[in-house]
Structures are given as structure tokens and as C-alpha cells.
Amino acid sequence: MTHTHNRHLNRTQSALCIVLLFLCLDVSFDNAYAQSAKNIEYRAKAAFIYNFLKFISYPESAFPSPHSPIIITIGSTPDIVSAFNTLKGKKIKGRPLIIEQYTTDARLKKSHVVFFSSEDEALLQKALPALQTENILTIGETDRCKKAGGIIHFYPEGTRLRFEINITAAERARLKISSELLRLAKITR
Amino acid sequence: MITKLLRNTSIQTKLRIILMIICLAVICIFAAPVIFTDYYNYRNTISHALDTLTQIVGKNSRAALLFGDEPAAQDILASLKTEQNVAYACILDRDDTLFAQYVKAGWEPHAGPVPEMGSGVRFKKNYLTAFHPIVLNDETIGSIYIKYELSEFASRLRHYGALTLFLILVSCGVAFVLSNRLQRIITLPILRLTDIAGAVSQDKNYSLRAAKDSDDEIGILIDGFNEMLGQIQDREHQLKMHRDRLEDLVEQRTQELRAANEELRATRDQLDKIIADSIDCIIVTDSAGVINRANKAFSTMLGFPEEESIGKLISNFIPYRIGEYESTAGERFQVDDTLRKAAHAKITVFLDQKRSVQNWETHLVHKNGMVIPVDINMVVLQDEQQLIGSVAIIRDITERRKAELQIMRQSAVLEAINTVFQEMITCETDEDVARTCLALSEKLTKSRFGWIGELNETGTLDTIALSDPGWDACRIPESDKGRLITDLHLQGLWGSVLKxxxxxxxxxxxxxxxxxxxxxxxxxxxxxxGVPLFYEDKPFGLIALANKSGGYTEADVRDIETLALPYMEALMRKRTTITLDTERKQLLSIFDSMNAAIYVIDTDSYQLLFVNRYMRETLGIDPEQGTCYEVMMGFAAPCDFCTKKLLAEDPAKTYRWEYYSPALDKHFIVHDRMIKWSDGRSAKFSMSLDITDRKQNEQKIRRFAADLERSNQELNDFAYIASHDLKEPLRGIHNYASFLIEDYGEKLDAEGNRMLTTLTTLSERLETLIEGLLEYSRMGRLDLSFRETDLNALVADVVETLTIRLTELGIDIRIPHPLPTIQCDATRIQEVFRNLITNAMKYNDKNEKWIEIGYEDRPSLQVPVLYVRDNGIGIPQKHQEAIFKIFKRLHAREKFGGGTGAGLPIVKKIIERHLGRIWVESEPDTGTTFYFTLQNAQKTTASEELD
Incomplete structure (x- = not known):
């Protein structure tokens, strides 16, 4: 009974969320709201990245201990920072998520996920080749990043946000990606 | 049901049907478990398979769901196409919104939202549903629902059904054919027997017999049947004879019944007459208590004709008008509507509970409004527990009630008497008694107030009790000092009562x-x-009562007149008691004021019943501390004096002794004796007089007496010695004087001779005097020897010695009646009589002289009073004392024959030695009587014994 009631409450809340989701997926939103639309877009991407981690397993050597955090490194663009801050405090398979802004290359190598946005791509791109052999999930949203060997690449398809996975790059990074995820992605080699 | 159905069919059909039913049952029993087991196995398999399928599809669609990839989810669901029976499948996201669905070709998609349900598989009418949440990393991200249609399942069931039906039909066919053949073994002989039985019963031909062709139970049945036929044949014959007799009997019984009915009718008529003529009211009610019959007595009593009372309830006759009623018995009572309700309720309950008898007393109202006390006896009429109605016998109890009221009045009077006497015992003063009498009278007669007055010596009236309202109203300012009004002159109504x-x-x-x-x-x-009061037939006063509402009745007057006597008795007794109590207190104060220890002991319990103040204060005796011997003597058991003497011996005896208490330095004389109470019990009364003073005086007296004795003795001795020793020289003087006269008388002149003669005469006289003195003193010293002495003999001896002189003088000695015999010293008493008789002889100048000797019994004296009486010259009053003094003479020496004057003193001395007394009664010229008593030793002994 209580359960039903909660569900019902959730439904009203979720109606709002759905609207929000459609909004966030609509990248060609009115220019007047470009700034906030950008923000919404990155929130969606941050959510995608969070979900990717559920289907991707790292080799044991990637973490010092079973409860070590998963470090996600991002650029310092305010929209991205605020979007990724929504992931703070969440956990994946018992590991807490830590969001870090890029500082040094050495620090970058200790990350588990690196997101190259279109804003700070130039800054990060020089670091990408060095990360390819590390157990790091590299994610990008530009063709340049894709060509440079990023593992996951976001791209829009109509109003939808899609992603493609470079299996070769993943194998090189020794990351195992669940077939469930792969089924949804556009596979490249 | 089957047995009922079969009851009237032929035995052939029965056997056939039984066999078919058995066959059918066997098939069903075998087929049912097989079908059911198969059904459940199949069902479980499907359900399990569907569950697994649902879970797999759900798991596969996790990522699609998570990333909102509907096409991917559609693809996954589309794979269900291979499962022909899946009619519909859908995936819901975490908000239960449809995310993706699959609909089998030719099927309608599921309309509306997916019904909410828990996870798992459920069987519906024509399909099976499976629902599962989709979980990723312990988080529910959506759910999957699959609908599986069961057409395959139904076709399988139909298949089984058809098979079973076919088997049943075949088996029944075979069973029918077989039973047709086999039942003949049993049915044929029975059918034959049936035919014979039919023939027997139709033709009443009991000579027919059935043929027997087997030895089984049917064979036995045929034998039994044949035997029975034989018996019936016999019985038939006997029955015919009986029947003829029975017809006679029936005719006779019918006659008797008719007679009984006649009698019954007569009884009923009689009963009706009894009811109608009964003196008691008899009414009959139906089961609701409504009167449907009432006899003449009822109509007469209540004044309602029978037709008016019919259809009414009994309670209709109960008085209900609110107010005061007076019944025919003279009883007054208040009525409200509860009386009728209560009566109605009572009757209803009685009828409901079907009690056998109910009896109660109530009042009924006459048509003219008069109320009659009645006694109702109600009996329920019932026929086999079915209530028909009731019969009530109602009796007018006016007379009885009158008697009861009379008794109640009498008992109230008796109670009042009782109260008065109780009050007499418990209250303090006679005024309290009077007040109680007044209060009781007021209560009994329901008077508002009243008073009791007493006639005083002046013929006016004093009130001795006045009820409070009366007093308050009658208060007179100047009489504040007294509570009651006094000295009322007789007047008005109360005055006439007294007059x-x-x-x-x-x-x-x-x-x-x-x-x-x-x-x-x-x-x-x-x-x-007002009722006058009398005590011992003398007018005493009156009781006046007033303001009874409704007025006083004759009965009121009678009651108070009845009570007047006990009132007076109680009042006067109380006064007597108060007087007695005062007297008792006075008596006790006398006891308390006595300088003596007085106490009374209960001789059964040895408890001190009474001690006086001397006991309590001087001797410190507390009667509450225990028994007499414990408190007074400190003993553990009663003293021997009480147990062995006082209680054991003569109860009338007074014990008296003296007792000296060293502790108090006091002498007591104790008097103890028994007292018999009026109730037969006894007590010891003891009085110990303090005689310390007397004792001291006695000792003083004893000392004086001893001194006196000694000086007396010395005096006596002196007198004796003096007289004895004086005689010797006197004798010499006398002798020598005689010698002188004889030898020298001639030489002396006449003068000398005369003088000598005088000398001898004087010396002779002196000698006589000395003799007398000697005799007198001897009387005081000699011991007396007492013995029984007959005074007659003694006096005769004395008279004998004096005979000559008596004769000479012509004196007559008279002894009017014999003298008593007493204890005395005879010699001395002789002396007494001689002296007294001699004196009487001497002093008599009459011509006819007599001396009377006798005795008198005087009531004041316990001993006889002896006397010697003469008719001589008498002794004047003034000399009557002197004559007992020694040597006292009243007359000249030679007159009346002379004498020494020692006679009477000696007599007195002798008598005093006998503890007696002598006195004289005399009148000059008429005579003299000497009285004397001899209180001898007997009296002394008795008084000694008292100690």
C-alpha cells in the first residue's frame, strides 16, 4: 500500500524529469538559452558517463584497493563543472565517484575516466595519446578526439544523444565493456 | 439420493444401475489423479518457463532501459516472436511509464496501463502473466511484463476430457451387457417368489408354496416364506374367531364411553353452577389477562355487571386515581398510578412464566369508588404447556384486614409499653420517663403536640412533660427559671377531663x-x-394531646387509656427507684461514716461485693484487685474460717471475736455472719468495730477493779480480824462485869449494881454487833457452793424453825403457788428467807397478820423474781434505801423485838454474791414486799459462750 503510494508520488516527480530529459536531449534548443542548454546537454552526458561505468569493468590493477574511488577528470569550463558536480557522492559497485578538474598530466594518469569536452579539447588533446595504454576510459565529443583514439564518442542523432565505442581503443585500455552497452552503441574499430 | 431414486424400481434395474455406477466410479477414481497430476505438472512447467523467460528478457533490456534506447528495447522484445504463445510483452521504466512493447501479430496491444502487481507468475482465465522488476546494481530501473496465452493448455485439457468420456462410454456399454446377463442369477428366483406372493395376497390363498432351486440366502428366504404362509394359514383361522368376539367388546366399550360422557357433562354443569354460585369471586381470563368470564360474586363485590367486566384487564379494577383512599377496612393509604402498573406487570409476568399459583393481596375499587382490600389467588390454565388463560379467585378480606389493623394497633401499644419500661430502666429521672410517655403517645396518635400534667397537693396542676412545639409556643417570659408550667388552676377542656x-x-x-x-x-x-391518669385509684393527672389531622378516633382514646396504666406504673416505679437509690446512698454513707471495717463477700466466688470507706481508706482494700483472701489476707485459697466454720456450720450463727492488729496498733471486735439474699444465694457480712478506745478503758477498769478488790479484801480482812480479835477482850469485860455483880454485888450500892448491869448489857450488845459484823464480812469472803435447790423445801425448813414464834404471834404463812427450783447456795438462801421472814414477823402491828412467799415472772427479766410480802407497818419511802445499810435501825432498840441492824445488809450481800438484786416496795401501814432475783451462773455461761 505504502509502496503504491510512493510510486504514485514518484510519478508526478518523474513527469517533470521526463520533460527535463527531453529538454536536455534537444541540443538544437533556442539560441537565447544557449548557455543553459549547454549546461543541460552536459548534464545528460555526465549521466551517460555515470551509466557507462555500470557496464564497464576495470582490471583489478586499476585500483589500489576494492573500495578506492573512481576518479573522473574533466576540464574547467563552468557548465561542465556544474554538470558533473551532480555525480558527486554517487557510487559505482561500491566505489565512490570523485570529480577532478585537470591540473597536471601526472595527475591525469591517475584518473579512471577522462572527459574531453569541446571547450577544453585543445588543452587536453596533447595528453590523450599518453593515456591510450592506461586503464582509462577516455570520452570525447569531437571528431578530433575520436580520431585521436578516444574510447567513447558522443554524437547527436536527430534529437537523440548517441554514442559510439571504439573496441580497439577499449581493448588497448584493457577495459571490458558489457555486451548490453555495446548493443546500444555504434561500434567502431 | 440415488437410493431414493432406486427405491421403487425393479430389482433388475437396480442391479443394472448399481453395476454401471460402480463401473463409472472406478473409471473416475483412476482417471482423476492422472488428469490432475498432468494438469499441475504442465502448469508448473509453463509457469517456470515463463518466469525464466521474463527474467532473461528483462536482464537483456537493462542497458536499453538505462540509456532510454527504445529501439534497442523494441528489438529485444521482438525476439519473443519465437515464443508462439506470448501474446503481449512490455517494458516499463522506473516511473512505470511504458518504455517498449511487443504485440503478437493478430493480437490487440494491452489496453491501458499494466495492472499493478507483485513480481512473479499469475494464472488468469485464458492466459498467464509474468511480471518482474529490472534490477541493476541493486537498483530497480524498470520492470517487464509478459502475457502468455493458454490456448495450448486448453486444447490439452479438452483432449484429456474427450479421452475420459470415451473410456466411460465404452466401460458402461460393456458393464451393461455383462450385468444384463449376470443379474438373472439373483433376480429370477426372487421374481418367482414375487409372483407367488402376489397371488397369495390377491387371492388370500395361503395354501400356495414357492419352489426352491438353490441353497443360498434366497433358498432360505423361500423356505422362510413357505413356513410363514403355513403360520398365516393357522393364524387366519384363529383371527376369525377373535374378530367375532372383538366386535362384541367394541359395542360394550362404546356404551361405557357414552355413559362416561354423560357423567362428564353433568360434572361440568355442576362445576359451572359452583363457580356461578361461589361466595368468592371467580374470574377467568384469556392468556393476555383479559377477563372473559366473571361470576355473580365478582359483580356483587365490585358493582360491575358481568357484561361490563368482560373484556377488561384485572388491573383495570386496581385503584389508580392519585390521592388518598380509605378502604372498607378503615385503612387509609396513598395511591399513585404505579399501583395499577405494578399489578399489571405482576399479572403479565405471571402469565408469561406460567407459574402454577400466584397469591397476593391488593385493593380493588368498587364501581362507586370504594376501595376493597382483597386476596387474589391466581392459577394458570394450560394445556400441554400451551397457555390457555388463568382463573383467579378473589376474596374480600375487609374483615381480616380490620383484624390485622387491630393487631397492628395493639402491637404498637405493646411496643410503646415495652419502650416505656425500657426507658424506665435506662433513663436518669422520672421526667425523662414522662417525656418518653408523651412522645410515644404523640407518635401513636399522630398528634402534633401534647403534655402530661400532675395534680399537686394544692389541687392545681403541674406539667411534668411538654412536647417541644407546645413548650415553644407556651413559653411565658416570667417562668424562665423553670422548664415546666406549675400551679395551673383546673379549667377548660383539660380541666373537665380531670374534674x-x-x-x-x-x-x-x-x-x-x-x-x-x-x-x-x-x-x-x-x-x-385528654385522658385522665390514675395511680392506685387516686387521680394523678392527665395526658393531653392535640392537633391530629383528621381528628381523633375512639381507638386513639382507647389506646392511650390502655397505655395510661403502664405509664403510671413506669413513672411511679422510676420515682420509687430514685427514692430507693437515695436511701441506698444514705445507707452506704452510714456504713462509710462508721468507724468500723465493713465488707460483704459473695461466698461462691469470694469476690468482695461491698467495702465501706474505712476498708478502702484506712485499710487500703481495693475490691477490684481480686478475691477477698487475695486482697485482704494475701492467701492463695479461702481461709479455713470461711470454708470450715462459717460456711460449714450453722448459717444463722454470728461469730464474734476480738482481734488486735499489730500493724495498725488497733483492737477490733469482729462480727461475722452469713446473709441469705432473696435470690437464695448467700454472702458473708463482716463488721470489725474499732474498739481500741474501749479496750484501753477496759484495761483501766480492770486495774481499778483489781485495786478495789484488794482494798475490799483488806477491809474485809480488817473487819474480820477486828471483830474476831475484839470479841476476846469484850468477852473478858463482860465476864469480869458478871463476876463483879456476883461476888461484889452486896458491897456495892444499888447505883453501882445498875451501872455494872448496864456494862454487861452494853458488852453483850457490842458482842452481838461484832457477831453481826463478823457474819456480814464472812458473807463477802466465803465461797458459795451452787447447786440445784428446790425452794419449796428450803422455805419449809426455814418456816419449821420459826414455827413456835409464828404460832405465838398468830402469823399466817401463805405460799400461793409452788416455788421454782434454781441454782443457788442453799445455806445462804435459807439465811435470806429467814432474815426476811423474821423481819416481817417483827414489824407487824395488825390483828390478823400474814406473810406471803412467792415469785413472779416478769417479761423484762429472764429469771423469776422472788418475794416476801407482809401486811405490817410498812417502810416510808425516804427510808427504803437506808434499810440495807449495816447497823441502820429505823425504830427504837427495844421496839418490835430489837435486832442488830445487820440482817438486811447481810441479805443484800448474799443476793449480790448470787449476782442478783434486791429491792423493796412498801406503803406505810399497808405492808412491805421485798423482791429479789438470783441471777445464777447459767446466764454467765451463756454470755461467755458468745466470745
Whole structure:
């Protein structure tokens, strides 16, 4: 009974969320709201990245201990920072998520996920080749990043946000990606 | 049901049907478990398979769901196409919104939202549903629902059904054919027997017999049947004979019944007559209590004709009008509507509970409004527990009630008497008794107030009890010092009661001819009654009562007249008691004031019943501390004196002894004796007089007596010695004087001879005097020897010695009656009589002389009073003392024959030695009587014994 009631409450809340989701997926939103639309877009991407981690397993050597955090490194663009801050405090398979802004290359190598946005791509791109052999999930949203060997690449398809996975790059990074995820992605080699 | 159905069919059909039913049952019993097991197995398999399928599809669609990839989810669901029976499948996201669905070709998609349900598989009418949440990393991200249609399942069931039906049909066919053949073994002989039985019963031909062709139970049945036929044949014959007799009997019984009915009718008529003529009211009600019959007595009693009472309830006759009623018995009572309701409820309950008898007393109202006390006896009429109605016998109990009221009145009077006497015992003063009498009278007669008056010596009246309202109203300012009014002059109504000595009552006092009106301040008189009081037939006063509402009745007057006697008795007894109590207190104060220890002991319990103040204060005896011997003697058991002497010996004896208490330095004389109480019990009364003073005086007296004795003795001795020793020289003087006369008389002249003669005469006289003195003193010293002495003999001896002189003088000795025999010293008493007789002889100058010797019994004296009486010259009053003094002479020496003057003193001395007394009664010239008593030793012994 209580359960039903909660569900019902959730439904009203979720109606709002759905609207929000459609909004966030609509990248060609009115220019007047470009700034906030950008923000919404990155929130969606941050959510995608969070979900990717559920289907991707790292080799044991990637973490010092079973409860070590998963470090996600991002650029310092305010929209991205605020979007990724929504992931703070969440956990994946018992590991807490830590969001870090890029500082040094050495620090970058200790990350588990690196997101190259279109804003700070130039800054990060020089670091990408060095990360390819590390157990790091590299994610990008530009063709340049894709060509440079990023593992996951976001791209829009109509109003939808899609992603493609470079299996070769993943194998090189020794990351195992669940077939469930792969089924949804556009596979490249 | 089957047995019922088969009951009337032929035995052939029965056997056939039985066999078919058995066959059918066997098939069903075999087929049912097989079908059911198969059904459940198949069902479980499907359900399990569907569950697994649902879970797999759900798991596969996790990522699609998570990333909102509907096409991917659609693809996954589309893979269900291979499962022909899946009619519909859908995936819901975490908000239960449809995310993706699959609909089998030719099927409608699921309309509306997916019904909410828990996870798992459920069987519906034509399909199976499976629902599962989709979980990723312990988080529910959506759910999957699959609908699986069961057409395959149904076709399988149909297949089984058809098979079973076919088997049943085949088996029944075979069973029918077989039973047709086999039943003949049993049915044929039975059918034959049936035919014969039919023939017997139709033709009444009991000579037919059935043929037997087997030895089984049917064979036995045929044998039994044949035997029975034989018996019936016999019985038939006998029955015919009986029947003829029975017809006669029936005719006779019918006659008897008719007679009984006649009798019954007569009885009923009689009963009806009894009811109608009964003196008691008899009414009959139906089961609701409504009267449907009432006899004449009822109509007569209540004045309602029978037709008016029919259809009414009994309770309709109960008085209900609110107010005061007076019943025919003279009883007054208040009525409200509860009386009728209560009666109605009572009757209803009685009828409901079907009690056998109910009896109660109530009142019924006459048509003219008069109320009659009645006794109702109600009996329920029932026929086999079915209530028909009731019969009530109603009896007018006016007379009984009157008697009861009379008894109640009498018992109230008796109770009042009782109260008065109780009050007499418990209350303090006679005024309390009077007040109680008044209060009781007021209560009994329901008077508002009243008073009791007593006639005083002046013929006016003093009130001795006045009820409070009366007193308050009658308070006179100047009489504040006393509570009651005194010295009322007889007047008005109460005055006439006293003057006439008869009771008086009036309901209108102011109009009464004797009325003098009421004093100022007196409450208005509405009604009045007065009853005179007498004590020992003398008028005492009266009781006056007033203001009973409704007026006084004759019965009131009678009651108070009845009570007047016990009132007076109680009042006077109380006065007597108070007087007695005062007297008792006075008596006790006498005891307390005595300088003596006085106590009374209960001789059964040895408890001290009474001790006086001397005991309590001087001797410190507390009677509460225990028994007499414990408190007074400190002993553990009663003293021997009480147990062995006082209680054991003569109860009338007084024990008296003296007792010296060293502790108190006091002498007591103790008197102990038994007292018999009026109730037969006994007590010891003891009085110990303090005689310390007397004792000391006695000792003083004893010392004086001893001194006196000694000086007396010395005096006696002196007298004896003196007289004895004087005789010797006197004798010499006398002798020598005689010698001188004889030898020298011639030489002396006449003068000398005369003088010598005088000398001898004087010396002779002196000798006589000395003899007398000697005799007198000897009397004081000699011991007396007492013995029984016959005074007759003694006096005769004395007279004998004096005979010659008596004869010479012509004196007559008279002894009027014999003298007593007493204890005395005979010699000395002889002396007494001789002296007294001699004296009587001497002093007599009459011509006819006599001396009387006798005795008198005087009531004041316990001993005879002896006397010697003469008719001589008498002794004047003034000399009557002197004559007992020694040597006292009244007359000249030679006159009346002379004498020494020692005679009477000696007599007195002898008598005194006998503890007696002598006195003289005399009148000059008429005579003299000497009286004397001899209180001898007997008296002394008796008084000694008292100690």
C-alpha cells in the first residue's frame, strides 16, 4: 500500500524529469538559452558517463584497493563543472565517484575516466595519446578526439544523444565493456 | 439420493444401475489423479518457463532501459516472436511509464496501463502473466511484463476430457451387457417368489408354496416364506374367531364411553353452577389477562355487571386515581398510578412464566369508588404447556384486614409499653420517663403536640412533660427559671377531663361547651383529646394531646387509656427507684461514716461485693484487685474460717471475736455472719468495730477493779480480824462485869449494881454487833457452793424453825403457788428467807397478820423474781434505801423485838454474791414486799459462750 503510494508520488516527480530529459536531449534548443542548454546537454552526458561505468569493468590493477574511488577528470569550463558536480557522492559497485578538474598530466594518469569536452579539447588533446595504454576510459565529443583514439564518442542523432565505442581503443585500455552497452552503441574499430 | 431414486424400481434395474455406477466410479477414481497430476505438472512447467523467460528478457533490456534506447528495447522484445504463445510483452521504466512493447501479430496491444502487481507468475482465465522488476546494481530501473496465452493448455485439457468420456462410454456399454446377463442369477428366483406372493395376497390363498432351486440366502428366504404362509394359514383361522368376539367388546366399550360422557357433562354443569354460585369471586381470563368470564360474586363485590367486566384487564379494577383512599377496612393509604402498573406487570409476568399459583393481596375499587382490600389467588390454565388463560379467585378480606389493623394497633401499644419500661430502666429521672410517655403517645396518635400534667397537693396542676412545639409556643417570659408550667388552676377542656375523671375528645375544641379558649401565644387547637391518669385509684393527672389531622378516633382514646396504666406504673416505679437509690446512698454513707471495717463477700466466688470507706481508706482494700483472701489476707485459697466454720456450720450463727492488729496498733471486735439474699444465694457480712478506745478503758477498769478488790479484801480482812480479835477482850469485860455483880454485888450500892448491869448489857450488845459484823464480812469472803435447790423445801425448813414464834404471834404463812427450783447456795438462801421472814414477823402491828412467799415472772427479766410480802407497818419511802445499810435501825432498840441492824445488809450481800438484786416496795401501814432475783451462773455461761 505504502509502496503504491510512493510510486504514485514518484510519478508526478518523474513527469517533470521526463520533460527535463527531453529538454536536455534537444541540443538544437533556442539560441537565447544557449548557455543553459549547454549546461543541460552536459548534464545528460555526465549521466551517460555515470551509466557507462555500470557496464564497464576495470582490471583489478586499476585500483589500489576494492573500495578506492573512481576518479573522473574533466576540464574547467563552468557548465561542465556544474554538470558533473551532480555525480558527486554517487557510487559505482561500491566505489565512490570523485570529480577532478585537470591540473597536471601526472595527475591525469591517475584518473579512471577522462572527459574531453569541446571547450577544453585543445588543452587536453596533447595528453590523450599518453593515456591510450592506461586503464582509462577516455570520452570525447569531437571528431578530433575520436580520431585521436578516444574510447567513447558522443554524437547527436536527430534529437537523440548517441554514442559510439571504439573496441580497439577499449581493448588497448584493457577495459571490458558489457555486451548490453555495446548493443546500444555504434561500434567502431 | 440415488437410493431414493432406486427405491421403487425393479430389482433388475437396480442391479443394472448399481453395476454401471460402480463401473463409472472406478473409471473416475483412476482417471482423476492422472488428469490432475498432468494438469499441475504442465502448469508448473509453463509457469517456470515463463518466469525464466521474463527474467532473461528483462536482464537483456537493462542497458536499453538505462540509456532510454527504445529501439534497442523494441528489438529485444521482438525476439519473443519465437515464443508462439506470448501474446503481449512490455517494458516499463522506473516511473512505470511504458518504455517498449511487443504485440503478437493478430493480437490487440494491452489496453491501458499494466495492472499493478507483485513480481512473479499469475494464472488468469485464458492466459498467464509474468511480471518482474529490472534490477541493476541493486537498483530497480524498470520492470517487464509478459502475457502468455493458454490456448495450448486448453486444447490439452479438452483432449484429456474427450479421452475420459470415451473410456466411460465404452466401460458402461460393456458393464451393461455383462450385468444384463449376470443379474438373472439373483433376480429370477426372487421374481418367482414375487409372483407367488402376489397371488397369495390377491387371492388370500395361503395354501400356495414357492419352489426352491438353490441353497443360498434366497433358498432360505423361500423356505422362510413357505413356513410363514403355513403360520398365516393357522393364524387366519384363529383371527376369525377373535374378530367375532372383538366386535362384541367394541359395542360394550362404546356404551361405557357414552355413559362416561354423560357423567362428564353433568360434572361440568355442576362445576359451572359452583363457580356461578361461589361466595368468592371467580374470574377467568384469556392468556393476555383479559377477563372473559366473571361470576355473580365478582359483580356483587365490585358493582360491575358481568357484561361490563368482560373484556377488561384485572388491573383495570386496581385503584389508580392519585390521592388518598380509605378502604372498607378503615385503612387509609396513598395511591399513585404505579399501583395499577405494578399489578399489571405482576399479572403479565405471571402469565408469561406460567407459574402454577400466584397469591397476593391488593385493593380493588368498587364501581362507586370504594376501595376493597382483597386476596387474589391466581392459577394458570394450560394445556400441554400451551397457555390457555388463568382463573383467579378473589376474596374480600375487609374483615381480616380490620383484624390485622387491630393487631397492628395493639402491637404498637405493646411496643410503646415495652419502650416505656425500657426507658424506665435506662433513663436518669422520672421526667425523662414522662417525656418518653408523651412522645410515644404523640407518635401513636399522630398528634402534633401534647403534655402530661400532675395534680399537686394544692389541687392545681403541674406539667411534668411538654412536647417541644407546645413548650415553644407556651413559653411565658416570667417562668424562665423553670422548664415546666406549675400551679395551673383546673379549667377548660383539660380541666373537665380531670374534674370528670373521664377521657374527652373533640374535633372542634373551640366550639366545645367546656372550652375556655387558649391562652395568648398558645398554638391554635384543631383537635383535642385528654385522658385522665390514675395511680392506685387516686387521680394523678392527665395526658393531653392535640392537633391530629383528621381528628381523633375512639381507638386513639382507647389506646392511650390502655397505655395510661403502664405509664403510671413506669413513672411511679422510676420515682420509687430514685427514692430507693437515695436511701441506698444514705445507707452506704452510714456504713462509710462508721468507724468500723465493713465488707460483704459473695461466698461462691469470694469476690468482695461491698467495702465501706474505712476498708478502702484506712485499710487500703481495693475490691477490684481480686478475691477477698487475695486482697485482704494475701492467701492463695479461702481461709479455713470461711470454708470450715462459717460456711460449714450453722448459717444463722454470728461469730464474734476480738482481734488486735499489730500493724495498725488497733483492737477490733469482729462480727461475722452469713446473709441469705432473696435470690437464695448467700454472702458473708463482716463488721470489725474499732474498739481500741474501749479496750484501753477496759484495761483501766480492770486495774481499778483489781485495786478495789484488794482494798475490799483488806477491809474485809480488817473487819474480820477486828471483830474476831475484839470479841476476846469484850468477852473478858463482860465476864469480869458478871463476876463483879456476883461476888461484889452486896458491897456495892444499888447505883453501882445498875451501872455494872448496864456494862454487861452494853458488852453483850457490842458482842452481838461484832457477831453481826463478823457474819456480814464472812458473807463477802466465803465461797458459795451452787447447786440445784428446790425452794419449796428450803422455805419449809426455814418456816419449821420459826414455827413456835409464828404460832405465838398468830402469823399466817401463805405460799400461793409452788416455788421454782434454781441454782443457788442453799445455806445462804435459807439465811435470806429467814432474815426476811423474821423481819416481817417483827414489824407487824395488825390483828390478823400474814406473810406471803412467792415469785413472779416478769417479761423484762429472764429469771423469776422472788418475794416476801407482809401486811405490817410498812417502810416510808425516804427510808427504803437506808434499810440495807449495816447497823441502820429505823425504830427504837427495844421496839418490835430489837435486832442488830445487820440482817438486811447481810441479805443484800448474799443476793449480790448470787449476782442478783434486791429491792423493796412498801406503803406505810399497808405492808412491805421485798423482791429479789438470783441471777445464777447459767446466764454467765451463756454470755461467755458468745466470745
Amino acid at each position: 370528670n375523671g373521664a377521657s374527652l375528645k373533640t374535633d372542634n375544641p373551640s366550639k366545645h361547651p367546656d372550652s375556655t379558649g387558649v391562652p395568648e401565644g398558645h398554638p391554635p387547637l384543631e383537635t383535642f383529646m
